[in-house]
Amino acid sequence: MVAYVAKFDDLEYNILYMVEFERLKQELKKINAEAGKIRELPVEERAEFGRKVNEKRREIMAKMEEVEKALLDAEIEPIDVTAWSGVNEPMPEFYPVEMGSMHPLMTELDRVCDIYQLMGFDIEESRQLDDEYHMFDTLNFPKEHPARDGYDTFRTEEGFIPPAHTSTMQHRVLKKYKNRLGDGKSIAVVVPGRVFRNEDVDATHEHTFYQCEGVYVSEDCTMGQMLGILREFFENYYEQKLNIRTQPGYFPFTEPSLEFMIEKPKSLGGKKGDYLEMLGCGMIHPNVLEAVGIDARKYHGFAWGGGIDRLVMLKYGLPDVRYFESGNLNFLRKFN
Secondary structure: OHHHHHHOOOHHHHHHHHHHHHHHHHHHHHHHHHHHHHHHOOHHHHHHHHHHHHHHHHHHHHHHHHHHHHHHHOOOOOOOOOOOOOOOOOOOOOOOHHHOOOOHHHHHHHHHHHHHHHOOOEEOOOOOOEOHHHHOHHHOOOOOOHHHHOOOOOOOOOOOEOOOOHHHHHHHHHHHHOHHHHOOOOEEEEEEEEEEOOOOOEOOEOOEEEEEEEEEEEOOOOHHHHHHHHHHHHHHHHOOOOOEEEEEEEEOOEEEEEEEEEEOOHHHOOOOOOEEEEEEEEEEOHHHHHOOOOOOOOOEEEEEEEEHHHHHHHHHOOOOOOHHHHOOHHHHHOOO
């Protein structure tokens, strides 16, 4: 035992010390129980029995002192509780695929992109940190607009803004693809991405969620085309025919602006006349086109943007948006 204590002092073997200490405690408990039998022995045997029991007790207690001293003297390196793997475990080259799965939001986001790609749209990924120019200036937000003051957005100390909507990509997308217009083609791009809002979190509101932005520009595009594209998307996503409805809305970067609604899908218990607002949309404001050098007298465009989280919640009948960011394995396994 002495050699054992002297030889090992790392974390793994200090755990073994504790196991050994517990084992010795159990042995001592048995010896004490055995000592109680002394009353049952003949008088002439009690002295010898007591001597042997006390000898065993002293031997066990001496070993316990050695183990306890080794534990007290050991220098144990603190465990990094944020480490992705145990510090004493061999690090595998890769974890088995069976240990993980796609997050439901990522699975559904792929499905959303697939539908739009089949309709001829290119995919551009959004950013997770942006600036005031792309967040507000290029989107025709007036200088005094309340969204600029931080009630709806976060800001870093350096003045950067985690985007509150994927519309921050409109200017970049129009700038990147505007040469297509000169070739007689159209701009047709969808932008999925993560967005951040200064929200009070509850069952239907999250400060971090996903959106999908759509941008289309051509010489002859109309609002009717936009509504047709959106209807086609939702019918493909929910795999059923749907009635649609719109009502007036307001967004600085579209004019006119609409709120787009679909008839609640039957799979969700929807009945005729039940409508759900799904996204905001409208014809791109001329100022947004002119900001990127596109002649708004010749070309027209429309854009839309809506949340992915809510889309998925409706598809699967989920009652709480916070499930997506919770990391709850029981919830995630349902989609595995």
